[in-house]
Amino acid sequence: MSDADTDHDECDDGSNGSTEDGNDTDAFATVVSRVRDRVDPDDDERARLERVANQLLERAAAAATDRCADADAMQVGSSARGTWISGDRDIDIFVRFPPDLERETLERYGLEVGHAAVPDGHEEYAEHPYVKGEVEGFDVDIVPCYRLDSAIDIQSAVDRTPFHDQYLQARLDDELAADVRLTKGFMKGIGVYGSDLRTRGFSGYLTELLVCEYGGFRALLEAAVDWQPPIELDPESHGKPRETASPSRSEKAGDAGLPFDDPLVVIDPTDPDRNVAAVCSAENVARLQHYAREFLAEPTVEYFEPCYPDRLSKSQLRAHLERRATTPVALRFDAPDLVADQLYPQLYKSLSGISQGLDDRGFDVFRGTTFTDETAVIFVELAVAERPAVERHQGPPVHVQGHAKGFYDAYADDEDTYGPFLEGNRYVAERERTFTTARAFLESDRLFEVGLGAHVETALEDDYDVLVGEESIGLLEEFGTELRRYFEPRP
Template identity: 25%
Template sequence: MELLKQVIDELRPKKDVMDKCTVVLDNINSEIKKKKIKAMAVLGGSIAKGTFLKDDYDCDIFVRFNLSYKKKNISDLLEKIIKIFPRVERIHGSRDYFNFKSNQINFEIVPVLNIKKAEQEINITDCSPLHVKWVKDNLDKNPKLADEIRLVKAFCKACNVYGAESYLKGFSGHVLDILTIYYAGFMPLLKNALKWKEQEVIDFNNYYKGNALERLNKSKLSSLVVIDPIQPERNAAAVLSKENFFLFKNSANNFLKKPSKKFFEKKEITVEELKDKSKHKKLVLLDIKTFEGKEDIVGSKLLKAFNYIGKNLVLNGFSIYEKGWKWDKKKSSLFWFILKDEILSEYYKRIGPPIKNKENVKAFMKKHRKTFIQNKRICTNVKREFRKPEDLIKTLKKTRYLKEKTKKIGMFIY
């Protein structure tokens, strides 16, 4: 397809990105040698696989420590090695790693043990280089798949289903690698995705011989079950939400019906576009100031705050036509809710138990002074606490729940 050839040309990165990454890699290895530490730095992620996208300025570097260091704190050892770089940030996790920026590239330096097989892992990150090797081995057999993976990644980023962080619940780069290699390309993946049912199993090595759903731990099941070819006891797509599973299928269907470059272009929605979309409706914009912290933790707090507000709007009788949120991964986030433009009635009907349930009816009548019977159920009219969404949100802003999740909330009504 000519369209895909054009997109691939636009997605391929410049060679100088790899050169800049190699300079940092060489500097780390030089420092390791000086300090006489038994370790070696290697490129990781999409840079190592040769599948990274143009303008995707993130580079993972794994520093693989000899197994003789398995009882030592290799994060502390790595910190001493990378002191040669300015403004290095230590990120706390199950095993601390490091982040810094150089030549407009974001570097993530991760300490791992130099294991040869997954069973030797001490920390989940120890297996990451093995995942890279698996992808590279498969791309060596079919080099054209590198560009196919680029297409899949760009497609998923554009339809907002990319990213396995807990607040995104999308497809990880690793899962997209497996799927693209399994189906041998972008178009075959999309065509097969249309046939996926919930809890579809992708078992590259046929490890479970069709019995994955019976043998896997139920807590590891999700809408899509992708057996990790390196760690078969693991569902690589465990974090994928049902919503993003169906969003991917829907996007695949739309592309196959009418292919277009727009399916590969990530577009950030603007306030002006939201105003246009909400004509003859009510638009509620919430400008959120976030706390500082680890991206995954801050993002999870924002997602919980967004869901909490949306849930309370519905519970209080407001009709939501569309909602969404975006975050700059720094200090600001925007929530939006497009609602029916109305002031709710002063009272709403609360439906009680069937009139044949004497005890429950008695309890209902004790709680509510004025009642009536409708469709063989006891009912009452209850005065609303909130008739406008902005009044509800003003109250929610004061709750302990939202104060713990957000630093400040500004509200704008259109």
């Protein structure tokens, strides 16, 4: 799902446009009323979606039962639960097959049903293939899964979705559904909505769970202001023992001893082994807290309007570089042909590895980011871009005989080394530095010794450009908006 293309000259931080009556309750209600007019689908829009969804259900069910008598089809997701925002055009149909059907057969049947329901559709691949297409202006996914008695018995990740739908259908009334739409609009406006691995924000399912948990839009914002991460919510009180639960990530859990080591933990009501919020970054949890506090203090509709800044100009970029007196360096290469959820984790890993490699060589990474379009960029800002021709290497104390003698012998006859000599009770050597500039390191084969994403590494092996300092102006044509966000950051 792509953002709108509308640009604003500058992004409002929400501080303008407050109501004049000074009454917080009235101001909140006024803004909510205005926003509801935007986010709530009208009767005609609902009727169009219902008509198309019913047609798709009929086609999918007929095609499925032709192949397997025990199959069925159901509409899932926000369009099924009435939590979709006006203008959203997504319809998700899940085709359920009995659990004893072989996986290969399920995939084959699923694609056949998908093409029967959406004749002009094309095949895409997640955990298994499915059909995606457009019908009367609606984006449609036809996804096969297994019909199971419990989400704990899932055979693929998509098998959970029908359980999610059933759980929320039983709990969302019209008022809560309306508050979900408000919450989604707010999250889109502040940039935290979306569970894709580029955004690393709040999924639709997570948003609906949070609204149900707290009882509405305002109650959720008021609670978020007071969150003390890590936050743990357990809607169905599964009470899974902390010592036996598996962490969401590979790192060890923090001091809080939570079963999941994420900043926000919402245990899936249908599966106690899953954290629904595992993808949420700490930054996006903090971003929600920041804007919840700001909005409650001074409600305005601007918080529901995504920020699309103008491109940074050459003169503006030069001004930032002069003011900051830092040195940007960028690696630019052809973007690997991957979907965003595969590409961005590799870009983030590569950004981390390259930053560490620069730090280890004394170039002091100040901040960094990554972005992609036709090309991909690892962009790192350095506090130090050039180092002396020599570097210190501190050895062990002299009295640690074995290690000390080894250190001394390694450098004693090296004509390119100053020393070894003593500082206090330790040997020290000053040796020739391998790389005196960040560019030299980034253009060397040593770059490939840092942690890189597999496809990013392959792309770099093919070819890449290194841009240093004002050479980063060459990025403006493709990434002027991203560079404005970098050099003019906001929460």
